Amino acid sequence: xxxxxxxxxxxxxxxFRWGYGLIAPMMIGFSIFFLVALAxxxxxxxxxxxxxxxxxxxxxxxxxxxxxxxxxxxxLFNTFAIAVPNVILRVGTAMGLAVVLNSKIAFRTFYRxxxxxxxxxxxxATATIWKWIFDPKYGPINGxxxxxxxxxxxxxxxxxxxxxxxxxxxxxxGVGYDMIIFLAGLQxxxxxxxxxxxxxxxxxxxxxxxxxxxxxxxxxxxxxxxxVIGSLQVFDLVYVMTRLDxxxxxxxxxxxxxxxxxxxxxxxxxxxxxxVLLGLILIFTFFQFRLQRRWVHYQ
Amino acid sequence: MVSRKINRRxxxxxxxxxxxxxxxxxxxxxxxxxxxxxxVTWEPxxxxxxxxxxxxxxxxxxxxVEEQIxxxxxxxxxxxxxxxxxxxxxxxxxxxxxxxxxxxxxxFWLNSANCPVYASAGALVPLxxxxxxxxxxxxxxxxxxxxxxxFDGHRYGSPREYDTIALYYNKDIFDAAGEAYPDDTWxxxxxxxxxxxxxxxxxxxxxxxxxxxxxxxxxxxxxxNEGQYLNDDLTACVTADxxxxxxxxxxxxxxxxxxxxxxxxxxxxxPVPDTLFPxxxxxxxxxxxxxxxxxxxxxxxxxxxxxxxxxxxxKRACVMHGxxxxxxxxxxxxxxxxxxxxxxxxxxxxxxxxTTGIGLPAFKGLEGEWLTRLEGMNAxxxxxxxxxxxxxxxxxxxxxWQSTLGEEITKGFAGETAIDVLPQTIQDAVNATIAESQA
Numbered sequence: 001x002x003x004x005x006x007x008x009x010x011x012x013x014x015x016f017r018w019g020y021g022l023i024a025p026m027m028i029g030f031s032i033f034f035l036v037a038l039a040x041x042x043x044x045x046x047x048x049x050x051x052x053x054x055x056x057x058x059x060x061x062x063x064x065x066x067x068x069x070x071x072x073x074x075x076l077f078n079t080f081a082i083a084v085p086n087v088i089l090r091v092g093t094a095m096g097l098a099v100v101l102n103s104k105i106a107f108r109t110f111y112r113x114x115x116x117x118x119x120x121x122x123x124x125a126t127a128t129i130w131k132w133i134f135d136p137k138y139g140p141i142n143g144x145x146x147x148x149x150x151x152x153x154x155x156x157x158x159x160x161x162x163x164x165x166x167x168x169x170x171x172x173x174g175v176g177y178d179m180i181i182f183l184a185g186l187q188x189x190x191x192x193x194x195x196x197x198x199x200x201x202x203x204x205x206x207x208x209x210x211x212x213x214x215x216x217x218x219x220x221x222x223x224x225x226x227x228v229i230g231s232l233q234v235f236d237l238v239y240v241m242t243r244l245d246x247x248x249x250x251x252x253x254x255x256x257x258x259x260x261x262x263x264x265x266x267x268x269x270x271x272x273x274x275x276v277l278l279g280l281i282l283i284f285t286f287f288q289f290r291l292q293r294r295w296v297h298y299q
Numbered sequence: 300m301v302s303r304k305i306n307r308r309x310x311x312x313x314x315x316x317x318x319x320x321x322x323x324x325x326x327x328x329x330x331x332x333x334x335x336x337x338x339v340t341w342e343p344x345x346x347x348x349x350x351x352x353x354x355x356x357x358x359x360x361x362x363x364v365e366e367q368i369x370x371x372x373x374x375x376x377x378x379x380x381x382x383x384x385x386x387x388x389x390x391x392x393x394x395x396x397x398x399x400x401x402x403x404x405x406x407f408w409l410n411s412a413n414c415p416v417y418a419s420a421g422a423l424v425p426l427x428x429x430x431x432x433x434x435x436x437x438x439x440x441x442x443x444x445x446x447x448x449x450f451d452g453h454r455y456g457s458p459r460e461y462d463t464i465a466l467y468y469n470k471d472i473f474d475a476a477g478e479a480y481p482d483d484t485w486x487x488x489x490x491x492x493x494x495x496x497x498x499x500x501x502x503x504x505x506x507x508x509x510x511x512x513x514x515x516x517x518x519x520x521x522x523x524n525e526g527q528y529l530n531d532d533l534t535a536c537v538t539a540d541x542x543x544x545x546x547x548x549x550x551x552x553x554x555x556x557x558x559x560x561x562x563x564x565x566x567x568x569x570p571v572p573d574t575l576f577p578x579x580x581x582x583x584x585x586x587x588x589x590x591x592x593x594x595x596x597x598x599x600x601x602x603x604x605x606x607x608x609x610x611x612x613x614k615r616a617c618v619m620h621g622x623x624x625x626x627x628x629x630x631x632x633x634x635x636x637x638x639x640x641x642x643x644x645x646x647x648x649x650x651x652x653x654t655t656g657i658g659l660p661a662f663k664g665l666e667g668e669w670l671t672r673l674e675g676m677n678a679x680x681x682x683x684x685x686x687x688x689x690x691x692x693x694x695x696x697x698x699x700w701q702s703t704l705g706e707e708i709t710k711g712f713a714g715e716t717a718i719d720v721l722p723q724t725i726q727d728a729v730n731a732t733i734a735e736s737q738a
Contacts, residue, residue, distance in 0.1 A: 050697075051399040052420035135568040137503075137561075154564035157713070244567045245511040247706035262392045264699040264736070265416075 045271040055268060062272035072273065075256040081163045082238070082252065083231030086170050091223050093171060094178030099212065101179070102186045112183075116176035123173065127240035130169045131156065134241075156242050162250045166238050173237070174230075178223050185219030186212070217296040221288070228284050232277065253277050339424050344634035350379040351636050354404030356390040363655030367648045371639060378635045380406075398422050403627045405636040406643075409456065411447040411621055411690065412698045418450035419695040424626040424633055425453040429641040439646075443690045444661050447621045456623025457644035460658030462588045463684035464519055464617040466610065470603040472497060472504060472582040481583065485610035487520075487550065490583075494559045497582040508571035508581030509551065509560040511709055513691075513701065514618045515572065515585055521547040522689040523612030528704065528729075533694040536729035538704075538722045545722035547612070548708065552721060555712040563713045577602060585609055588681040589657040595676050608680045619688025622658060659685070696736040703732040 045062055049055035066072050101112050118126065133139050134155040142152030155161045193211050202210070235254035242250040251259070253273065261270030355364055361384060368380045383404055385393045391413065397403040398417070409417065417423050430437055437445055440458045448456025466481055473480055476497055481490075494506030509516045521528065526544030530537050538544050554560045561575055569575050576584045577594065579602055586606075594604040609617050624643045626636045642648055649662035653669045659681060660669065666682045694700070707728045711721035 050420075051395040052416065052422060131568045135565075137565045138569065154567075156567055157564035242567075244563060244709065245570075245705060246702040247709055249567070262395070263702065264732075265395065265697055266735070 041271050042275065044268055045275050047268040049267040050265040051267055052265070058268070062269045063276075065269065066273060066276060071251065072256060075251045075253050078159070078163070078250055079232060079234065079253045082166055082170070082234055083228065085167045086231045086234075087224060087227040089167065089171050090175055090178055090227055091220060094175050094223070095182050095213075095216065095220065097175065097179045098182030098186055099208065102183055112179075115179055118173040119176040121173065123237045124240050126169065126173050127237045130165070130172075131241050134165050157244070157249055159250060162242050166234075166241060166250065169237060169241065170231075170234070178227070181223055182216065182219055185216050189215045214297045218298055221292050221296045225285060225288050228288065229281055232281055232284070339421070339628045339633070341424065341633035341637075344375075344378075344632075344638045346377055348377045348379075349632045349635045350381060351405035351630070351632050351639060352381050352383050353639070354383050354385065354390075354394070354407030356385055356387045356408060357657075358384055358386070360656055363651055366651050366655060367643060370647055370651065371642045374642060375635075375638055378639065380639060398627070398629070401629055403629060405630040405632060406624055406626055406639050408459070408622055409448075409625045411623075412693050412701070414448055414455060414623075414625075415450050415693050415695040416697045417625070418453075418455050422628055423455045424628050424630075424637065425455060426457060426626065426637065426640060427454050429457060429637060429644070430454060434641060435644045439663050440661050441663065441685050441688075443619055443685075443688055444621045444623075447690055448623045448625070456625050457640040458661030459622045459624055459643060459649075460652050460656060460661055461619060461621040461685065461688075462658050463619050463681045463688050464515060464585055464587060464609060465680045465684055466583055466607045467576065467586045467590070467594060467604055468583045468607065469576070469579060469581065470605050471579065480605065481607040481610070483608045485607070487523075487610055487612050490610040491554075491559075494554065494583065495557075498559050500558065503580055505561055505575070505581045506559045506583065507554060508576050508584040509554055510571045510584070510586075511563055511566055511705065511712070513705060514620065515587060517548060517551045517708060518618045518691060519585055519609055519616065520551050520612060522616035522618065523547070523609075523614060524550075525613050527692065529692045529694065529700075533692055534733070536700065536704075536726045536733065538729070539726040543613075548711070548722050548725070549718055552708075552711045552718050556714060556718065563709050577604075588659060588678070588684075591673050591676060591678050591681070592657060595673055598675075604676075606677050606680055608684065615687040616689050617684050617687065619685060619690055621661065623661075694733075696733065699736050700729050700732045703729050 044055060046057060046059060047055035048058045048062075097115060101108055101115075105111075133141055136142055136152060136154040136157070139155075141155070145152040153161045155165045189212065193215075194207055197207055197211060233254050234252055235258070238250055238252050239248065239255050239258075242248055248255060248259070254277070257270045257273050257277070259270075260266045260273065353364070353368070355361070361382060364382060368382070371378070371380065394403065394407070398420075403422070409423075414423075429435055435457070441461070444458050444461050445454065448454060448458070466485075468481055470480065476499075478493060478496060481493070490507075496506065497504065498506035518528075521544050524543045524547035526541050526547050528536060528538060528544065538548060555562055561569070561571060561581070565575075571581060571584055572586055572590060575581045576586075577597055591606065594606075597604055608615075624640045626633060626640050630636050644661070646662055646665070649660045650665055650668065652658065652660040653665040653667075654672070656669075659666060670678055670682070704725060707716070707725040708721070710716040711718060711724075716724050
């Protein structure tokens with residue numbers, strides 16, 4: 001008995017050593033590149049630092065400044081103006097596309113590929129092409145409008161039309177990914193449910209409403225969480241589309257962080273804004289997880 | 300220093316964030332808060348085998364730089380130079396973080412706008428010693444170019460190249476309208492008059508293309524009108540207080556309001572120098588000398604571009620800008636780096652700029668070879684412009700104020716800010732940025 005326990009003790013110790021030894025490389029990398037960086041950025045957010053001269057501790061003044069910063073408010077507003085329609089349209093459109101492309105229609109694979117292709121395209125390339133398409137004078141959109149006798153707006157120059165344009169392009173470039181996830185979700189729903197319900201005389205719409213939608217809710221939930229986080233962090237595509245020489249016609253939060261930190265050398269302030277953004281993302285994700293109990297059905 | 304005491308206490312209070320982070324931060328804070336640039340001490344190069352890095356941003360010029368390095372290898376066989384190319388868009392970000400992280404290039408390109416920033420932060424080695432006897436002769440370079448890289452009485456740059464601004468024009472548009480080409484007699488009134496005549500809305504032709512950059516647009520006219528953006532000690536913006544500046548800004552803005560130049564909304568996806576001017580819908584464009592080669596090559600496609608001096612205002616002036624080689628004060632091989640920087644400023648290396656580069660070599664007397672490569676175009680006007688080129692004001696708090704200036708003046712061009720209050724709006728906004736940069 002005692003021998004056995006000693007043996008298992010040695011074994012446990014050995015397993016313990018091996019276990020930690022094996023995850024050590026991962027944990028060391030994680031600590032250096034994530035934990036230390038995270039903690040350092042938190043510390044930096046309480047300093048004034050231009051990267052070239054040593055940082056100077058300035059207490060809460062970065063965070064106080066955020067509340068009286070008009071450009072921050074504009075960036076926050078723009079970010080939500082893009083995020084809200086983006087999340088709703090993306091998830092809604094993706095679900096619709098997935099249901100259609102899950103049914104037996106001609107050229108199904110072809111359509112799936114076509115809708116998924118933009119996901120594989122670099123955001124900067126996407127943005128550059130769409131920037132030309134939206135060009136007020138030489139772009140095809142305003143060209144078509146002009147034929148119809150309508151003078152098209154300077155799409156990317158004015159805030160309202162720029163938000164519209166950006167949401168369209170985000171939808172175009174991102175819906176394929178969500179569609180693929182929905183397709184996987186759809187194929188996980190057992191066929192029996194549909195067979196049983198059609199025996200009971202349920203219509204196609206009733207099946208969609210009462211079987212498909214509820215059983216897809218875990219997927220919908222996952223995609224909404226991802227979409228909210230992604231929308232709040234929107235940067236490259238909007239940056240390239242709305243950039244105008246030294247200014248930006250549609251500054252978003254992440255652009256503002258980049259602009260303050262790297263273009264204007266205010267790393268302390270930029271880091272403080274980044275922490276506020278992290279706080280916003282945490283709050284939204286927290287509420288999404290709280291609310292999921294009411295509408296997400298796991299089989 | 301008081302601030303340092305506060306720092307320490309601050310970090311003790313923030314102890315919850317973890318000892319490691321605090322230590323990283325505190326180590327970087329332990330450096331002297333006000334570094335004395337001239338206090339950098341270094342040993343002259345002693346001939347041992349070393350490798351140094353050379354930071355540049357233009358891939359188009361890499362081949363020329365490689366030739367310069369090969370020529371240097373013949374003089375200093377034991378110094379190996381490795382090129383580190385970072386595209387312009389990321390260059391400044393990378394440089395900032397690399398200096399902060401203690402991993403910057405030993406020798407690197409620096410533009411004048413950033414020289415005071417890095418020099419005042421103690422990041423550059425003073426290069427006074429490479430000038431004078433046995434080194435570079437200051438008489439060989441235009442004075443403005445030497446001044447570009449001077450800060451607090453010290454020289455920090457080994458001159459590489461410079462650029463000036465002249466008026467590019469599309470001969471075909473002038474011919475079609477039967478209008479005489481621009482020449483050195485032109486003044487503001489003539490420029491405006493011809494711009495109006497050549498603007499043809501029905502056919503989509505603009506008389507002039509004013510790019511949304513100070514360097515290729517409004518700064519030239521501000522300097523020609525004897526105006527300036529900042530006061531003499533660089534502490535405040537004076538675009539409204541200085542009547543000359545205000546007048547020039549409003550004169551330029553009127554071109555946009557009258558539709559004589561593509562507006563900012565059109566330029567958002569079609570920058571004038573890259574698409575609209577080469578595309579043949581713009582008749583005249585003030586532009587940078589390095590664009591000459593690209594525009595000359597367009598003649599093969601039937602777009603005939605020529606160049607004339609900028610029209611003059613109260614006086615002749617244009618923006619002059621330069622690019623120099625500097626040495627990082629944190630380098631482990633300052634001695635070798637200084638040798639390389641010195642070589643780059645001298646005739647052998649400068650001649651390679653004339654024959655391979657796009658900028659004008661800083662070394663006087665080598666312009667001829669640059670001009671030979673532009674045969675058929677009146678590029679001499681760019682060399683002449685160095686006589687009256689004006690160096691922009693570059694404060695130690697960095698170029699952020701220029702972005703604000705650009706952003707605000709663009710609102711005026713777009714008609715979002717009324718032209719009569721534009722100079723004041725710019726002044727207030729730039730002053731806010733300056734206050735922020737120094738806060």
